[in-house]
Amino acid sequence: MAVEVKVPTLGESVTEATIGEWLKKPGDPVKLDEPIASLETDKVAVEVPAPVAGVMGAYKVEVGATVEVGAVIATIEDAQSAGETVQVAEREQPQPADQVPPAPAVAPAPATDDHADGGTTLSPAVRRAVLEHGVDPSAIKGTGKDGRLTKEDVLAAAKAKKDEPAPSVSQAAPAPTATGERREERVKMTRLRQTIARRLKGAQEEAALLTTFNDCDMTAVIEAREAYKDLFAKKHGIKLGFMSFFAKASCLALKDVPAVNAKIEGDEIVYHDYVDISVAVSAPNGLVVPVVRNVDALSFAEVEQAIASYGQKAKDGTLTMADMSGGTFTISNGGVFGSLMSTPIINPPQSAVLGLHRIEDRPVARNGQVVIRPMMYLALSYDHRIIDGREAVTALKIIKEAIEDPMRLLIDL
Structure with a gap:
């Protein structure tokens, strides 16, 4: 039986938020009150806790979507029904012609390593550091409570990675020829940045x-x-x-x-x-x-x-x-x-x-x-x-x- 995950109360006068990041993937084991998503409000990031223990179900909204308080954003299923749902979803998933379909999925076992990648519970700050520095969290030994990763662990691993000797010149790939092409990148402003911009401009005008x-x-x-x-x-x-x-x-x-x-x-x-x-x-x-x-x-x-x-x-x-x-x-x-x-x-x-x-x-x-x-x-x-x-x-x-x-x-x- 699936349990709906709803947007919690966000605070006085705050009625909506933006899905900033999913902290769990469909099929991942979930503990009671474990963060499964991060919401961006006008002022702060708010984590959405799991209302029950089970297995992460389907997302109802995508990252970047605006949701109101009380809106359903995902579901959590029990392990048995979740395993059946994952198998059906994988059978229906179109496969490239040159690939062999994977074996049917098995219901995931409860995570036993809180700092291993996969069933991990990483704080938003740690996740941002992992993405920013491109390190593998499963290869880092956590020094936090119960062996959890801290931001300092990620930064230390990134520094060690940077200090590794570069590959020999003979093995290096040839550098691409400069074409003079000029690139631009468009990144949508976060909800917090939009609020900062609006409030500061309003202060100047009023x-x-x-x-x-x-x-x-x-x-x-x-x-x-x-x-x-x-x-x-x-x-x-x-x-x-x-x-x-x-x-x-x-x-x-x-x-x-x-x-x-x-x-x-x-x-x-x-x-x-x-x-x-x-x-x-x-x-x-x-x-x-x-x-x-x-x-x-x-x-x-x-x-x-x-x-x-x-x-x-x-x-x-x-x-x-x-x-x-x-x-x-x-x-x-x-x-x-x-x-x-x-x-x-x-x-x-x-x-x-x-x-x-x-x-x-x-x-x-x-x-x-x-x-x-x-x-x-x-x-x-x-x-x-x-x-x-x-x-x-x-x-x-x-x-x-x-x-x-x-x-x-x-x-x-």
Whole structure:
């Protein structure tokens, strides 16, 4: 008896998704709650779990198709009926004239090796790495829980493959002659990329965007990190990074300048007495902004732990809709990619975003002397409909002063 697999509830206000990838093939054994498909929504990738144990049946929709919540996308059958279905399907499958028809299929046995290719349960991040680097997952020994493959296992195998000696020149095939042909490739935008494009363009068209800049001497923060990084890591089990300093400094600014932490709804301004910071992180399918909530009430360690957790979930493709919803202010760190200066775009309905950039030694004047300091450019983009220039400049100045003198973070100045 076949059991229908339906699109699960995807989150508030999300009614449809796109089939991004099938994680199981027809005839593969399936365990209860094992992921069988990956759906792409406007914000995150969502895995569809198997409602029962059995054997993967037929697909009802193809990769790239748009499906609504509750739609049937596949079936799962018990092992006996699945074996009969596969045999019938293979008999009906047209065979090339020069090939001998294969022997009737036998119902597959339950998989015993979770990291072998075939009955594998690979996470979306691992599957993407396998496809990207062209390695055979069955030839890689997993180091994860129960011997499962991790992304690091795939990357290590790809590196080892790259380091293998190239075949001898005598055996190499002759290089094709350059014809001067110019090629183009068309790839359909993912649902996430379409949403990013639509939201950013909408922000430009609706908001009155303006950016104010300042530079920041990172000497004090760098010295604080160097002095306490070992004790911090030993006590909290997490590294002390720059983001927690900027998150807490932003809290000071947002409390003193409430408009920067507000939003427009219709003809009203909504002010928040809490600070939920969206932290822009890079994911395989594009930029995502999970939300660290109540940052004003968190410790440095709790901020760092939350950011690290979201960063790992973004790499693994396991962020949920709940992780992405809300947010009153955004911090985007382009410095990790080498950006010197930028004008970040706000994340609607938020009214401001702080852009961080790379740190570089530059000559600056201190007490009448030219000295070398580790400097960073800061950028605050804001919606001029709700935030005046004076407020934006004041907020950025508070952040700058808190970073240059971290004691302000302790005594709330």
